[in-house]
Amino acid sequence: MTQNATQPLYQQIKSRLKAQVVSGKLLQGALLPSETELAGHYDCSRLTVHRALRELAEEGVVERRRRAGTRVAMRGNTGLMIRLSRITDEISRRGFAYRYELLETRFAAPPDPIAKLLDVRNGDAHLHVRCLHWANNRVFQFEDRWINADVVPAVSAQSFEKMSPSLWLLDNVPLSELEHDIAAISASPTIAATMRLPENTALLEITRRSTWNKRRVSHARLTYPGDLFRLRSEGSN
Amino acid sequence: MTQNATQPLYQQIKSRLKAQVVSGKLLQGALLPSETELAGHYDCSRLTVHRALRELAEEGVVERRRRAGTRVAMRGNTGLMIRLSRITDEISRRGFAYRYELLETRFAAPPDPIAKLLDVRNGDAHLHVRCLHWANNRVFQFEDRWINADVVPAVSAQSFEKMSPSLWLLDNVPLSELEHDIAAISASPTIAATMRLPENTALLEITRRSTWNKRRVSHARLTYPGDLFRLRSEGSN
DNA sequence: TAGTGGTCTAGACCACTTT
């Protein structure tokens, strides 16, 4: 197997192996030849085969274990990549005018469930911020966020009058790990009033928990009008 | 820089570079040293540096171009990985009993918007399937799907009485590329009746277009009760 | 303990894009 001008060798090997998996020549759980054998078969170096197999493993097509070898992964897991852009980009990309409005910022003891999620002592005061993101004359996002003041003491000096807490956190907290939940909910009377929407409007709700250095930094509930916001993804497999 | 017992070299390099980005030593848009220079700096081979930089690029931390070099990426784009599992796994994982119910399968000319999305001639007949996925005694997913009979002629022989079209496509169409839209909608009277839900219930709607060999294979609208279904993601950056 | 994958090297050639 020689280097084709159009496609790298490891890519070609990936495609071939993938094709064998989906065509059924390699059933789920089937053992693949070792890297050395495949290198001989494709007449290339072991590293080239290794890269192909490593990427297939990252995509979830195969599973690898030392000594045990490489096996076709159990099917059914389709990984799809979704890219969320920062809200201002999202809005301007659609040609809308963006406006930020701070509703409230206060120090207070978070309610029990939030305290648990933030992993803070019950009764301690932390920062609660509520704000709106407007696109033209409609609310595009309602952000309801708690920030752990133990982990990010600098928030005390922030008013968030001009800059939303999500942007501020992005620029000021390093390397946070994120977890998301995405769900559809019906607008409660409170939320409906806040977002200037009719009651029971369908909303897309994204709950985001950020962690830094194994400590909970922030817990945010982001709600969007269902008709204004869509997540888009371009899948791989 | 020598190989540490606990962590691969390329990982250590990744972490160091990442740390420089988030600490502000490397500002957004800043040019990083070339692979050769970094290899000298970390006293390792160029390939090791290359792997570190390649993975940072995949994670969106840096952007690379030949001759132009490696630069710190523009911030604010948070990639989040969502894994969609096949519906039967999803339901059984929650301990519910799964049941599949076919509502209707017919050959017909798709309505204009669908015809456009499927990229088929107006008036040609294609397969339309509507079915339900039950979890215990509740509808977990309503699947409304059109399949391009030109691309997948084998569908003609399928009744889909026992097996849902999404599963069948997974097993019979190779390597399809997927695009998804995710939105929140309010249950219309028709959908509400089909899904046995009150009108205006908030629904999570996933629109999935699959492509094979640059031809549109299928267009599906999957709707879930908002309270029963959540997408979960564990992010990286 | 033997065989697998994981990592690393030193060197090489090529493709691409800015200068």
Add this chain to the structure above:
DNA sequence: AAGTGGTCTAGACCACTAG
């Protein structure tokens, strides 16, 4: 034209783990 990243090789040593 020159310098960057992208790929590949042949060989090596190591870590892990199934038999």
